[in-house]
Amino acid sequence: MGILEVKDVGKRFGGLQALSDVHLNVMENTCHAIIGPNGAGKSTLLNCLIGKLIPDTGSVMFQGQSVLGRSPFEINQMGISRVFQTPEIFGDLTVMENMLIPILAKRDGAFEMNGWSKLASQKDVNEYAEKMLEDMNLVDKRNMHSASMSRGDKRRLEIAMCLSQDPSLLLLDEPTAGMARADTNNTIDLLKQIKEERDITIAIIEHDMHVVFSLADRITVLAQGTPLVEDTPENIKGHPKVKEAYLGETA
Amino acid sequence: MDQIVLQILNGLDKGSAYALIALGLTLIFGTLGVVNFAHGALFMLGAFCAVTLSRILSLSHTILDETKKDFLGNPLKVEVPYVKDWFGEAAGAAIIDWSVPLALLFTVPVMIGIGVIMERGLIKHFYKRPHADQILVTFGLAIVLQEIVKYYFGANQIPMNAPQAFFGSFDFGAMIGMDPGAVIYPYWRIIYFCFAAVLIAGVFAFLQFTTFGMVVRAGMADRETVGLLGINIDRRFTIMFGIAAAVAGLAGVMYTPINPPNYHMGMDFLVISFVVVVVGGMGSLPGAILAGLLLGVLESFASMRQVLEIMPGINQVVIYLAAIIILLTRPRGLMGRKGVMED
Amino acid sequence: MLGLNKKDASLLLMVAALVAFAPILLNPFPEASALAQFNAGYPDLMQRFVIFGIFAVGFNILFGLTGYLSFGHAAFLGAGSYAGVWMMKLLTVNVIPAILISTVVAGLFSILIGFISLRRSGIYFSILTLAFAQMSFALAASVLTPITGGETGLNLALDDPRILEGGNTTGNIPAPNFFGLEMGDSLQLNVAGWLWTFNVGYYLAGVVLIIAFYTAIRIFRSPFGLMLRAIKSNQHRLGFTGLNTRPYMLACFVISGMYAGLAGGLMVAMDPLAGAERMQWTASGEVVLMTILGGIGTLIGPVLGAGLIKYFENIFSKINSNLLHEWFAFLPDGLEDFVVTIIYPFVGKGWHLTLGLMFMGVIIFLPGGLVELGQRIRRVFSKKDANQHTKPAE
Numbered sequence: 001m002g003i004l005e006v007k008d009v010g011k012r013f014g015g016l017q018a019l020s021d022v023h024l025n026v027m028e029n030t031c032h033a034i035i036g037p038n039g040a041g042k043s044t045l046l047n048c049l050i051g052k053l054i055p056d057t058g059s060v061m062f063q064g065q066s067v068l069g070r071s072p073f074e075i076n077q078m079g080i081s082r083v084f085q086t087p088e089i090f091g092d093l094t095v096m097e098n099m100l101i102p103i104l105a106k107r108d109g110a111f112e113m114n115g116w117s118k119l120a121s122q123k124d125v126n127e128y129a130e131k132m133l134e135d136m137n138l139v140d141k142r143n144m145h146s147a148s149m150s151r152g153d154k155r156r157l158e159i160a161m162c163l164s165q166d167p168s169l170l171l172l173d174e175p176t177a178g179m180a181r182a183d184t185n186n187t188i189d190l191l192k193q194i195k196e197e198r199d200i201t202i203a204i205i206e207h208d209m210h211v212v213f214s215l216a217d218r219i220t221v222l223a224q225g226t227p228l229v230e231d232t233p234e235n236i237k238g239h240p241k242v243k244e245a246y247l248g249e250t251a
Numbered sequence: 252m253d254q255i256v257l258q259i260l261n262g263l264d265k266g267s268a269y270a271l272i273a274l275g276l277t278l279i280f281g282t283l284g285v286v287n288f289a290h291g292a293l294f295m296l297g298a299f300c301a302v303t304l305s306r307i308l309s310l311s312h313t314i315l316d317e318t319k320k321d322f323l324g325n326p327l328k329v330e331v332p333y334v335k336d337w338f339g340e341a342a343g344a345a346i347i348d349w350s351v352p353l354a355l356l357f358t359v360p361v362m363i364g365i366g367v368i369m370e371r372g373l374i375k376h377f378y379k380r381p382h383a384d385q386i387l388v389t390f391g392l393a394i395v396l397q398e399i400v401k402y403y404f405g406a407n408q409i410p411m412n413a414p415q416a417f418f419g420s421f422d423f424g425a426m427i428g429m430d431p432g433a434v435i436y437p438y439w440r441i442i443y444f445c446f447a448a449v450l451i452a453g454v455f456a457f458l459q460f461t462t463f464g465m466v467v468r469a470g471m472a473d474r475e476t477v478g479l480l481g482i483n484i485d486r487r488f489t490i491m492f493g494i495a496a497a498v499a500g501l502a503g504v505m506y507t508p509i510n511p512p513n514y515h516m517g518m519d520f521l522v523i524s525f526v527v528v529v530v531g532g533m534g535s536l537p538g539a540i541l542a543g544l545l546l547g548v549l550e551s552f553a554s555m556r557q558v559l560e561i562m563p564g565i566n567q568v569v570i571y572l573a574a575i576i577i578l579l580t581r582p583r584g585l586m587g588r589k590g591v592m593e594d
Numbered sequence: 595m596l597g598l599n600k601k602d603a604s605l606l607l608m609v610a611a612l613v614a615f616a617p618i619l620l621n622p623f624p625e626a627s628a629l630a631q632f633n634a635g636y637p638d639l640m641q642r643f644v645i646f647g648i649f650a651v652g653f654n655i656l657f658g659l660t661g662y663l664s665f666g667h668a669a670f671l672g673a674g675s676y677a678g679v680w681m682m683k684l685l686t687v688n689v690i691p692a693i694l695i696s697t698v699v700a701g702l703f704s705i706l707i708g709f710i711s712l713r714r715s716g717i718y719f720s721i722l723t724l725a726f727a728q729m730s731f732a733l734a735a736s737v738l739t740p741i742t743g744g745e746t747g748l749n750l751a752l753d754d755p756r757i758l759e760g761g762n763t764t765g766n767i768p769a770p771n772f773f774g775l776e777m778g779d780s781l782q783l784n785v786a787g788w789l790w791t792f793n794v795g796y797y798l799a800g801v802v803l804i805i806a807f808y809t810a811i812r813i814f815r816s817p818f819g820l821m822l823r824a825i826k827s828n829q830h831r832l833g834f835t836g837l838n839t840r841p842y843m844l845a846c847f848v849i850s851g852m853y854a855g856l857a858g859g860l861m862v863a864m865d866p867l868a869g870a871e872r873m874q875w876t877a878s879g880e881v882v883l884m885t886i887l888g889g890i891g892t893l894i895g896p897v898l899g900a901g902l903i904k905y906f907e908n909i910f911s912k913i914n915s916n917l918l919h920e921w922f923a924f925l926p927d928g929l930e931d932f933v934v935t936i937i938y939p940f941v942g943k944g945w946h947l948t949l950g951l952m953f954m955g956v957i958i959f960l961p962g963g964l965v966e967l968g969q970r971i972r973r974v975f976s977k978k979d980a981n982q983h984t985k986p987a988e
Contacts, residue, residue: 073838076835088834089828089831090832092827100817118812119815286717373954373958387882387957388957391953395947395950399939525724526725568728571729571732575710582714
C-alpha cells in the first residue's frame with residue numbers, strides 16, 4: 001500500500017496529450033524518483049500531484065484521501081511539503097523569521113489571531129526553530145536577510161522550512177537545478193542524511209542522473225506522458241527502453 | 252423604443268470617451284507593463300491644449316474704430332484678434348470659431364512630446380519596480396500635472412464652444428424612420444462618437460497592418476523574445492506611449508464642448524477608465540473598447556427616470572457595481588487573456 | 595515595559611512624549627514674532643496631526659505589512675464619522691460612545707468590503723476597493739441623504755433626541771464632551787511671549803493615538819504580524835506552508851478599517867460634522883501619501899508623514915505673495931520679483947504641487963520615506979555603523 005497512489009491519470013492541453021495512463025505508487029519511507037527527457041510530462045504530473053492542475057481522468061490519493069481540487073494550504077496540511085525548482089523563501093525576512101513561519105503555520109494551521117502574543121515570547125517555537133537552523137548549519141546566519149544568501153543556503157533553508165513541519169511526504173522539483181557541482185553534492189548529502197534520520201517519504205523529480213542514482217530507491221521513467229518502466233536504480237541503469245527514450249537509440 | 256435609442260446614443264458619447272482613455276491605458280499596460288495613474292491627467296492636458304489654442308487664437312490688440320461711437324461720442328475701442336488682421340475678417344472669424352477642431356492638429360505633436368518625455372524621464376525607471384510603486388509614482392505625477400494646470404488656468408471650469416456649424420441638434424429618430432421629434436440629438440455628440448470610432452479604428456489599423464504595429468503586438472505578447480530577435484523594442488514602446496498619450500489628449504480636446512474642462516477632470520475620468528480597463532480585461536484592446544461603450548450605455552440607462560424611480564441613486568453606482576460583479580465572476584474581465592497580471 | 599522590547603518601548607515613550615509636549619514643541623516662535631504663523635501648536639491643527647496619525651498607522655497595518663494597496667480607506671473613515679455623529683444625535687454628546695460606535699461600524703463595513711475585495715489581489719484589489727469607496731461616496735452624497743445629510747453633511751441639531759440627556763434643556767446645541775469636559779476647552783499659558791494652548795480634545799485624541807500606536811507595535815511584533823509580512827514577501831510559498839491566507843488578510847483589513855473608523859470618530863468628536871467628501875477616493879489617496887512619505891512598513895513613519903502633510907496643508911498654504919516679497923525684500927528689486935515668481939507656484943494655494951513633487955521624489959529616490967532619510971543621515975554621521983550590514987526596516 002503506497003502513501004501516494006496515482007491511478008490512470010491523463011491530462012490533455014488542447015491537442016497535446018501531456019499525460020496518459022500514469023500509474024505511480026510511492027511506498028512509505030522510500031525515495032522515489034521520477035525521471036524522463038524534456039517534455040515527458042514531469043512538470044505536468046507534479047502539478048497534478050499538488051492540486052495546481054486537475055487531471056482529466058484518474059485519481060491521485062494521498063494516504064487514502066484525494067488531493068485533487070484542493071488548495072495548496074490544504075494539501076500541505078495533509079502532510080505534503082514541497083520544495084521548488086528555484087528556492088521559494090520569504091526574501092524580505094530574516095532567516096530566523098523564515099524558519100518561524102512554517103512552525104507557526106503548522107501550529108495555527110487554520111487561523112489564529114494571536115495578535116497580542118509576542119513573537120519573542122514563544123519559547124518552544126523559537127527553540128525549535130533554533131534547533132532546525134542548527135541542524136542545517138544556518139544558525140550563524142539567523143539574522144541575515146534571506147534574499148542575500150547563496151543559492152545553496154536558500155535551498156537548505158527551504159528544506160529546513162519544509163522539514164520543520166514534519167511532513168509525511170516531501171516533494172522535490174529538480175532540487176539541484178542551476179547549482180554548482182559543490183552545492184549539488186552538498187544538497188545530495190543533506191537529502192541522504194534526511195532520509196536516514198527521519199521517517200519520511202521523498203518523491204523527487206529530477207533531470208540530473210547523478211542525483212537520482214545517489215538518492216533513489218525506486219525510479220519511474222516517464223516518456224511522452226506515460227510511465228515507461230518502474231524499477232530499482234540498478235535495473236534502470238542498463239535498461240534498453242530507457243536508453244531509447246533518452247537517446248533515441250533503437251535497442 | 253425611442254427612449255431606448257436615445258439612451259443608447261447618450262451612452263455612446265460618454266462611453267467613447269471612456270473607451271478612448273481605456274484604450275490608451277491598455278496600450279501602455281500591454282506594451283510597457285506599467286499601470287499609469289497619470290493617464291487621466293493626459294486626457295485633461297489634451298483638453299487644456301484646446302483651451303490654450305483658443306486663447307492664442309483670440310489674442311488681440313485694441314484699435315479705435317472711427318465708424319462707431321460710444322455714448323460720449325468718442326471713437327469706440329474694439330478688440331481685434333491678430334488672426335483677423337492676418338487672414339482677413341471672415342477667415343479670421345472662421346479660424347476662431349473652429350478652434351476646437353484645429354486644436355486636434357496642435358494637440359497631436361504636443362501630446363506625443365509629453366508622452367515621450369514622461370516615458371523616458373520617469374516611467375522608464377519603473378519597469379522593474381512593483382506595480383504598487385508604478386501606481387504611486389504616476390499618481391504623484393497626476394497631482395503635479397493637475398496642479399500646474401490649476402496654477403495657469405485657475406480652478407474654474409472653462410467653457411468651450413464647438414464650431415457654430417455644429418450648434419444645435421438634429422432629429423435622429425426621423426432619420427431611422429421613427430416619429431419626428433422623438434429622438435433629438437445634438438450634432439457635436441454624434442461627431443464625438445464618430446471621431447472616437449475613427450480614432451479607434453486608426454489605432455487598430457496601425458497595430459494590425461504596419462510592421463511597427465506587428466512588432467509592438469509581438470512585444471505585448473512576449474517582450475523578451477522580441478528583444479532577443481535584435482529589435483529595439485524599447486524605442487517602439489516609447490513611441491507607443493506617445494501615441495497612447497496623443498489618443499487620450501485628442502479625446503480630451505473633442506470632449507471640451509461637451510463638458511467644460513477643469514483641472515480635476517482627469518482624476519474624475521481616471522477612476523472610471525480603470526474600472527473600464529479591468530472590466531474589459533487587463534491588456535485586451537478590444538475589451539477596453541467594448542467595456543467602455545457598454546459601461547457608458549449602462550450608465551445612461553441607469554439615469555432614466557423610470558429606472559431611478561425603482562432604484563434611486565443607481566445611476567451613480569451602476570458602473571462600479573458592474574465592475575465588482577464582473578471582477579468576481581469573470582476574474583479576467585470580459586476579454587482578458589490568461590496570465591496577465593495574475594499572481 | 596508593557597511586553598515590548600527596549601527599542602519598541604523607547605519608541606512608544608518618544609511618541610508619548612511628543613504627544614504630551616506638542617503644544618510647546620510646535621510653538622517654537624514667540625507669539626508676537628513674524629514667524630509666529632509657522633507655529634503649529636494650535637488645537638485645531640494638533641488634533642488633525644494625531645487623528646490623521648491614527649488613520650495612517652492603521653493604513654500602514656494593511657499596506658505596510660501585507661502590501662495590499664487599498665484606495666478605499668476613506669470610506670471607513672467616512673462611515674465612522676457618520677456613525678459617530680448619529681450617536682451624538684441619538685444618545686449623548688459624550689464622545690466615548692460616539693468613538694466606540696465609529697470603530698465598530700467601520701469594522702463591520704470593512705468586513706463586508708474586505709470579504710469581497712480580498713478575493714483578488716494586486717492591482718485588482720486596489721481597483722475593487724477604489725470602486726467600493728466611490729460607490730459609498732456617491733451613495734452618501736445622493737440617495738442616502740436622510741442618513742448622511744447629503745451634500746451639506748450631517749451635524750447636530752437642537753431638536754436631536756439625545757436620549758441619555760433627555761433631549762434639549764439649555765436652548766443651545768451642546769458641545770461634545772468627555773464626561774463634562776468639553777472638547778473645545780483649553781488652558782492657555784502665556785510664558786514670556788510664548789503662547790501655549792493645552793486643549794482637552796487634543797489630549798483625548800493624543801491618548802487614543804498612544805493606545806493605537808501601542809496596539810500597532812504589538813501587532814507588528816506578533817506571530818500574526820509575521821504571517822502578514824510573509825504574505826507580502828511570498829504569498830505563493832505561504833500557501834505551500836499550509837496557511838490559509840484569507841482569514842489573516844481579512845482580519846488585517848478589518849483592523850485597518852477599524853483604525854480608520856476610530857479616526858473618523860475622533861474627527862466628529864472634535865467637530866461634530868460629517869460630510870460625504872471625506873469618503874472620496876482622493877481622501878484615500880491622501881492617507882497613502884502620508885504613509886509613503888513617512889516610511890511604509892515602519893512604525894513611526896505614518897505618524898511623521900501625517901504630521902508633515904497636515905503641517906504643509908495648514909501652514910505652507912498660508913504663505914502668499916506679499917509675504918514672499920517681505921522675505922526677499924533684501925534682494926535687489928528685479929531679482930526679488932524673479933525669486934518670488936519662481937517660488938510662488940509652490941506655496942499658498944499651490945502647496946499641492948509641492949506635495950506631489952515631494953511624493954514623487956520620495957518614491958523615486960527614497961522608497962523608505964522619512965524614516966529611511968533619517969537612517970541614511972545617521973549612517974553618514976556615525977562612521978562606526980557604516981560597515982555594518984543594515985537590517986531591513988521593521
